[in-house]
Amino acid sequence: MDHEVKSFYDEYGIKEWNRLEENAYSRINYLLHMHFIKDHLKPGMNVLDAGCGSGRFSIEFAQMGCKVTLLDISNEQLRIAKEKIAEAEVSHNIEGFLQADLNEKLNFDDARFDIIVCYGAPLSYILERRGEVIKEFHRLLKPNGKLFVSVNNKWGILKMLIGRQMTDFFSNPEYWMIDQVIATGDLPKHEKVNQPARHFFEAQELRALFENNGFNALKLGGSPCISCGNQANIEEMSKNSDALNTIVNIEIASYTKESMLDNGEFLLAMGVKK
Ligand SMILES: C[S@@+](CC[C@H](N)C(=O)[O-])C[C@H]1O[C@@H](n2cnc3c(N)ncnc32)[C@H](O)[C@@H]1O
Numbered sequence: 001m002d003h004e005v006k007s008f009y010d011e012y013g014i015k016e017w018n019r020l021e022e023n024a025y026s027r028i029n030y031l032l033h034m035h036f037i038k039d040h041l042k043p044g045m046n047v048l049d050a051g052c053g054s055g056r057f058s059i060e061f062a063q064m065g066c067k068v069t070l071l072d073i074s075n076e077q078l079r080i081a082k083e084k085i086a087e088a089e090v091s092h093n094i095e096g097f098l099q100a101d102l103n104e105k106l107n108f109d110d111a112r113f114d115i116i117v118c119y120g121a122p123l124s125y126i127l128e129r130r131g132e133v134i135k136e137f138h139r140l141l142k143p144n145g146k147l148f149v150s151v152n153n154k155w156g157i158l159k160m161l162i163g164r165q166m167t168d169f170f171s172n173p174e175y176w177m178i179d180q181v182i183a184t185g186d187l188p189k190h191e192k193v194n195q196p197a198r199h200f201f202e203a204q205e206l207r208a209l210f211e212n213n214g215f216n217a218l219k220l221g222g223s224p225c226i227s228c229g230n231q232a233n234i235e236e237m238s239k240n241s242d243a244l245n246t247i248v249n250i251e252i253a254s255y256t257k258e259s260m261l262d263n264g265e266f267l268l269a270m271g272v273k274k
Helices: 005-010 026-040 057-063 075-090 131-140 154-163 178-184 203-211 231-237 240-252 258-263
Strands: 046-050 066-070 094-101 113-118 143-154 215-223 266-273
Touching: 005 075, 026 057, 026 113, 026 143, 026 215, 026 231, 026 240, 026 266, 046 057, 057 066, 057 075, 066 075, 066 266, 075 094, 075 203, 131 143, 131 203, 143 203, 154 178, 178 266, 203 215, 203 266, 215 258, 231 240
Parallel strands: 046 066, 046 113, 066 094, 113 143
Antiparallel strands: 143 266, 215 266
16 A cells, blocks of 8 residues: 555645636646546446545536446545535445555456546556556456546646746756656655655656557547646636636647647546557
8 A cells, every 4th residue: 555645645635626626727627637538428337536536527427427436545535525425416326435556456346347537647656557557447447448547747747837937946956856857757755845756757658558558549638738837827817707718718629639748737648448
């Protein structure tokens, strides 16, 4: 069990629920994650929300009539998810809650799910066994089942920090291990970063991870791309709903274009079991 990730998310608590609605930028990020998957979800489908956090996406899938199983390493996130699911009155579409570590073999039969969703970067916390985790998802999916993930993007995250004018960060590349992140994608546990160690992906790498572990990587996306690094400007412009709508339309028109993939804070990928 990855105790560091578990205690981080146990302590993070309700902040995880708020993460995707706290400002206009986050809401665009949420909307793109939903846009990426929504046409693939049909009532009655068995969906595993792997690394479900406080259940924001699970609730939406259940509202669409899917039969959702929630899995997370954090008991506290699962507790909040149970509460939010009861509030949203979608318990009839919830198949179960499982506290488990994606690093380990999961207690489900083969071919149990139509769709597995691993959104919000759970895979970025898996430093060595990423291939095994994707293989385990492959085992759990039905033939032609679909896997949707989002992970932290290496270039997008740097673009985001430039947008925040983090001069201290960029003037101390050695201390912040910027060269190491650029070369390997890995940021080990750092005394000034409260997050556990993480891996930041490139689009090409994520595509290869799918292809090498039993999936055809059919579609990738960056989320959000145009808005990444522009959080304060987006917030200001969101006071005008027409302006915000135009920005959302631009994001939707561009986020799956090959040239945009590495521009987003998150990298989305959809694969079909070979
Ligand atoms: C940023 S949250 C995303 C939650 C939700 N999927 C979303 O996108 O809103 C990441 C979640 O992944 C979970 N997680 C991270 N590593 C995990 C692991 N090895 N096994 C199971 N869950 C994990 C965390 O506990 C946390 O709830």
